[in-house]
Amino acid sequence: MEFRQLKYLLEIVKCNGFTKASESLGIAQSALSIAVKNLEYEIGITLIDRNFRKLTLTTEGEIFLSRAKSIIYQVDGLLHEMEEVKGLVQGDLRVGIPGMLATYYFPEKISEFKDKYSKLKISIVSDGAKKLEEMLCSGLLDVAILGEENLSRELSWRPFLKDEMVACVATSHHLASREWITIQELAEEPLFLFQKGNYQRAIIMKLLKNIDKQPNIAFETNLTSLLKSMTEKGSGVCTLLRMAVDTSRLIPVSLQPAIEISTVIAWRKKTYISLATRAFIDFLHHEGGSSATYS
Numbered sequence: 620m621e622f623r624q625l626k627y628l629l630e631i632v633k634c635n636g637f638t639k640a641s642e643s644l645g646i647a648q649s650a651l652s653i654a655v656k657n658l659e660y661e662i663g664i665t666l667i668d669r670n671f672r673k674l675t676l677t678t679e680g681e682i683f684l685s686r687a688k689s690i691i692y693q694v695d696g697l698l699h700e701m702e703e704v705k706g707l708v709q710g711d712l713r714v715g716i717p718g719m720l721a722t723y724y725f726p727e728k729i730s731e732f733k734d735k736y737s738k739l740k741i742s743i744v745s746d747g748a749k750k751l752e753e754m755l756c757s758g759l760l761d762v763a764i765l766g767e768e769n770l771s772r773e774l775s776w777r778p779f780l781k782d783e784m785v786a787c788v789a790t791s792h793h794l795a796s797r798e799w800i801t802i803q804e805l806a807e808e809p810l811f812l813f814q815k816g817n818y819q820r821a822i823i824m825k826l827l828k829n830i831d832k833q834p835n836i837a838f839e840t841n842l843t844s845l846l847k848s849m850t851e852k853g854s855g856v857c858t859l860l861r862m863a864v865d866t867s868r869l870i871p872v873s874l875q876p877a878i879e880i881s882t883v884i885a886w887r888k889k890t891y892i893s894l895a896t897r898a899f900i901d902f903l904h905h906e907g908g909s910s911a912t913y914s
Contacts (some may be wrong), residue, residue, distance in 0.1 A: 622694060624658040625687040627651055628666065632684060636674050696891025712895045715744045715751035715763030717818065719843050720882070723863045724780070732902050739895055747816035747841060755885060761896045766818035767881045776883040777904050782860040784819055784878040785871040789851050792870070799873040802826045809837035811849050811857040817841065819858055822878065 627644065631651070634640040641648040659666050666680035676684060716725055721743060729741060744754065748766050755763045756773050770776060786805055788794050794808070806827055812834070813820045827834050837855050840846055843863060850857045851868050860880060864871045884903050886892060892900075 620658065620661055622691075624654050625691055627654050628658065628684060629687060629691060631655065631667075631674065632676065692890055699891065699893050712739050712741045712893075712899060713744065713759070713761045714741060714899065715746065715754055715760040715765075717748055717751065717764060717882075718745045718841060719860055719863050720764055720780070721745040722843055723860070728903070732899060735902070736895070736898060747814065748818035749816040749821075752885070755887060758887070758890075761893070762884060762886045762900055764882050765885045766821075767883045770883070770885065773888055774885045775888050776885040777900070779882045779884045779903060781879055781881050782862055783873065784822065784858055784880050785861050785864065785873055787847070787850055787857050787859050787864055787869045787871055789853070790868070790870055792854065792856075794856070794872055795870040797872050799875040799877075801875050802830060803832065805856065805874065806830070806832035806834065809835050809853075809855040811838045811846055811853070811855040812836055813846065814839050814841050819860075819880065822880075823858060826878075 627640070630644055631637055631640040634643055637648050637651055641651045644651065655667065662683075664679045664683065665677050666683055668675045668677050668680075725743075729743070733739070733741065744751065744760060746754075751760065751763045752765055752771060752774070754760045755765075756771050764779060765774075765776070767776070767778070786794070786800060794800060794804075805823075810823075812823065824834065838846075838849055838853075840849075843859070846857050847859070847863075847865075847869060849855065858874075859869075859871075861871055884900050886896065886900065
């Protein structure tokens, strides 16, 4: 059995077929097929059920792949660690950040981190918290900024940033003069919300459900700039972090009781955490006065 055969099998399953896997690996499809057949012959077990048009693993294949993933991650982690021991602290760092924080908080932080670690290539993925959590758990991200509630048990995390979530209205809106409004009052207004999967939306929906109110959703988008623009021009109400509010164009109104959004820096448990990822986590966590511990 060769290590490359394990990686081939994982890529075939990841790509859901031999054709895309061969393109991803840069080898001929016939060579890929032969490598898998040789692996099956060597271990005496059929891994892929070829009676289906769609790629399907056998029961034994599922078990084999589960163990193969663990071996691949361990070997890859060892190779990365050895490179870093030699001083090659470079490569890709994949970071997931919710859209609002990516726009209004992180540009300066990313710039500071790049100044300190200029050899690293940083890829930022901006999406809703639920999607980022799924990507992190599946290994598509190295680290992500998430809401601290109901996090997957697959993740380790450390506290990061807190900010108030406020209702926002146009300067001409009838609520613009208010210091605060209740959730009941919010429920009576046309709501401009982020789409499903967004952490703030989930909080609003939960609060409305607690008082047995159905939301009056008039508009939804995951683009913060569009949400703000629609609110500035219309009669609806949106919710934003206070840091994202331009008070010359939108009026922030606190919710009663006040809602504080707590975010965390999260990474996967039981996997190798590269020095680059650790450096990024420690860089962000430094604001809390200590370094993170890893598990």
